[in-house]
Amino acid sequence: MYYKFSGFSQKLVGAVASTAYTPQGLKPPVSTESPALIFGTPTKLASDSPAAVSYFGKDKVPELQKLFQKPDGLPVHLKRGLPDQLLYRTTMALSIGGVIYCLVAFYLAAQPKTKK
Numbered sequence: 001m002y003y004k005f006s007g008f009s010q011k012l013v014g015a016v017a018s019t020a021y022t023p024q025g026l027k028p029p030v031s032t033e034s035p036a037l038i039f040g041t042p043t044k045l046a047s048d049s050p051a052a053v054s055y056f057g058k059d060k061v062p063e064l065q066k067l068f069q070k071p072d073g074l075p076v077h078l079k080r081g082l083p084d085q086l087l088y089r090t091t092m093a094l095s096i097g098g099v100i101y102c103l104v105a106f107y108l109a110a111q112p113k114t115k116k
Helices: 061-068 082-110
Strands: 002-005 012-015
Touching: none
Parallel strands: none
Antiparallel strands: 002 012
């Protein structure tokens, strides 16, 4: 007779041969072949020409490097002009507003309740 350990009763219980030879958590070996990729992009080899994969689009990195490394005295987070300035100022305004709101909430929470 074959036995296996029961996780429910914490004792040895009778079992058929197939479950006795595959203990808890262990499963029969699976195939070593990897499944087909669903959203995989093709691997670009060193021997491939740059035009082999056309759907990556234009490489913008050199243009952005020129823009961000230009020594014009502006911080990096403001180099792209008006949209960056609007985002920066909005973020600063919301941060300052949040700090003021927290301080007012702390002040109101620290006041003792008056009996009526």
